[in-house]
Amino acid sequence: MSFCDRCGGPVGEGDHTACLAARQLEPPRFCPHCRRRMKVQVLPAGWHATCVEHGTL
Amino acid sequence: MSERIMAAAERVLETGVGLDEAGVLAVLRAPDEQLTPLLEVAHRVRMRWCGPEVEVEGIVSLKTGGCPEDCHFCSQSGLFASPVRAVWLDIPSLVEAAKQTAATGATEFCIVAAVRGPDARLMAQLRDGVAAIREAVDINIAASLGMLTQEQVDELVALGVHRYNHNLETARSHFPLVVSTHTWDERWDTLRMVRESGMEVCCGGILGLGETVEQRAEFAIQLQELDPHEVPLNFLNPRPGTPLAEQPVLAPKDALRAIAAFRLALPRTILRYAGGREITLGDLGTREGLLGGVNAVIVGNYLTTLGRPATADLELLADLKMPVKALSAAL
Ligand code: SF4
């Protein structure tokens, strides 16, 4: 895991505490491996997130 | 002054006729110590004119992101640097979403698309989707697809879409500061066609878009004039990359004042808790709203953000002894 899945920033840089808190009520948006924006589908009882390179989370 | 507001609220309770703009404004400006009595009378108005049932709905995005419009609150506009990517939902996933919704006991399933208005591809996907849902699930189908032509209105009626959502979003006087790619009046035109078609009209908006309290009252009165079947109330959840990303979230007490005010403006309307309630009011807020005029909820997740689990809302309704509206009663 190299990138924050909410803001896409490098995990080792900056503070992602707010991202982590926000993720309680948001699906991930960035692939944690390559920081590409993922295709995200939210359903009433769940979500799917897919990176073109790294597949479905 | 404060006695005048309470007297006006009691008149709404007796007559079922909503407050005027000055009355709504007085509720929105009520001092903290008056908030509880106002929520109580708003609740009694809802119980008297709507009854104890709560209408439960699930929503899903058929086409997410990449919208050509520039609504400044929206993470699905293609014009902002939002992390939300454009994506279409396939029919099996749409049916799955409808099943998840029906499993909560919900009577309403709303299919939403991030578009200015539908094109042929979207209408075809909707047609196939509605047919597939009908095969698998017993639920009322609603839609929210942006601005419509008369032909599209007619087609939705023919498909059996029973309610159409199109939000005016905010007061007419504030709208140009929030959206520049279309006008409030264009939205009103679609609502007029929907109304004339016999479909139920669902129209609400988002509070906390930088509107003044006066504009919030203006908006309530504009909705009163429209007289929709349902008003979904959203509270801004500031989205990264949008022009309103740094807008502060509405103060919880102002959100509750707004709930009481909108109920007292719209005594007979289905008033639905929609997006942003979790972030604005926390877990306790759902209870306070349901005891302050709200009589409908969106359960589960929203279009691009997540909600609290449906079970949390259903347990709360049981606890409050508010029955979930049944499908037979809804038809
Ligand atoms: S029209 Fe709808 S999807 Fe498009 S930017 Fe406005 S609110 Fe978002």
Ligand SMILES: [Zn+2]
């Ligand atoms: Zn982050």
Ligand SMILES: [Zn+2]
């Ligand atoms: Zn990746």
